[in-house]
Amino acid sequence: LSAFARTYSASSCYRSSSASHVFLQGSKNSRILRVSRVGRTPPGQTLVVRTSGNLGGDFGTRDTFPEEHNSTIPSSSQSRLAEKFCKPLPTGTHALSEAEAEALLAEVVGWRISRAHDAGLKLQYDWNLKNFKAGLELFSRIAAVAEAEKHHPDLHLENYKKVRAEIWTHTVGGLSENDFILAAKINQIDTRDLVSKKKS
Ligand SMILES: C[C@H](O)[C@H](O)[C@H]1CNC2=NC(N)=NC(=O)C2=N1
Numbered sequence: 638l639s640a641f642a643r644t645y646s647a648s649s650c651y652r653s654s655s656a657s658h659v660f661l662q663g664s665k666n667s668r669i670l671r672v673s674r675v676g677r678t679p680p681g682q683t684l685v686v687r688t689s690g691n692l693g694g695d696f697g698t699r700d701t702f703p704e705e706h707n708s709t710i711p712s713s714s715q716s717r718l719a720e721k722f723c724k725p726l727p728t729g730t731h732a733l734s735e736a737e738a739e740a741l742l743a744e745v746v747g748w749r750i751s752r753a754h755d756a757g758l759k760l761q762y763d764w765n766l767k768n769f770k771a772g773l774e775l776f777s778r779i780a781a782v783a784e785a786e787k788h789h790p791d792l793h794l795e796n797y798k799k800v801r802a803e804i805w806t807h808t809v810g811g812l813s814e815n816d817f818i819l820a821a822k823i824n825q826i827d828t829r830d831l832v833s834k835k836k837s
Pocket of ligand 1: 788
C-alpha cells in the first residue's frame with residue numbers, strides 16, 4: 638500500500654448511479670470521491686480511490702492527498718449488526734459489561750459510550766445539521782427506524798441544528814445488543830441532504 642494508505646472506518650461505502658463516484662459516508666460528514674476505477678470490492682478489501690482533493694477532517698486526516706490513496710472498505714461486521722433485528726429481552730437479562738460494550742462499539746462507526754456516574758451506560762451520537770428543519774427531518778428518519786425496531790433513542794435538538802441521539806435499553810438499565818443494532822441501522826440513514834458541510 639502507498640505510504641498514504643488510510644483506513645477509514647466509514648459507516649458505509651457505496652457507488653452513486655454514475656460509476657465514477659464512490660460515496661464514503663464518514664462518522665460525521667460525507668465526501669464524494671472521484672474514483673479512478675470502479676471494481677467490485679467486497680467488505681474488508683481495499684478499494685483504490687483517486688481523490689480530486691483533500692478529504693477533510695471527518696476521516697481523521699488533514700493533510701492533502703497525493704493523487705491516489707487506498708481506503709479499506711469497512712468490515713462486514715458493521716452490516717452484520719444492521720441486518721439483525723432488535724428483540725424483546727428475557728426477564729432478568731443483565732446489561733452488557735463495559736468490556737462487552739466496548740467490543741460492540743467497534744461495529745457502530747461514530748458512536749461513543751457515555752458513562753454517567755449514577756446511571757448505566759448509553760450510546761451517543763452527535764450530528765451538526767444545516768438548520769432546524771433538517772434536525773426535525775433527522776428526527777423523523779430516526780423515528781422510522783426506531784418504530785420498526787420497537788427500540789427507541791432519546792433525541793435532543795439543541796442550538797437549533799445540533800442533534801444528539803442517546804440509546805440504552807430501559808428494561809436492563811444499561812446497554813444490550815439491541816442498542817447496537819439500532820445504532821447500526823441509524824448509521825444506514827442517508828443524511829447527506831441534512832448535515833452541515835462546514836466543520837464546527
Ligand atoms: C413494549 C415496548 O416494545 C418496550 O417497552 C420497548 C419500547 N422501546 C424501548 N426502547 C428502549 N431504548 N429500551 C427499551 O427497553 C424499550 N422497550
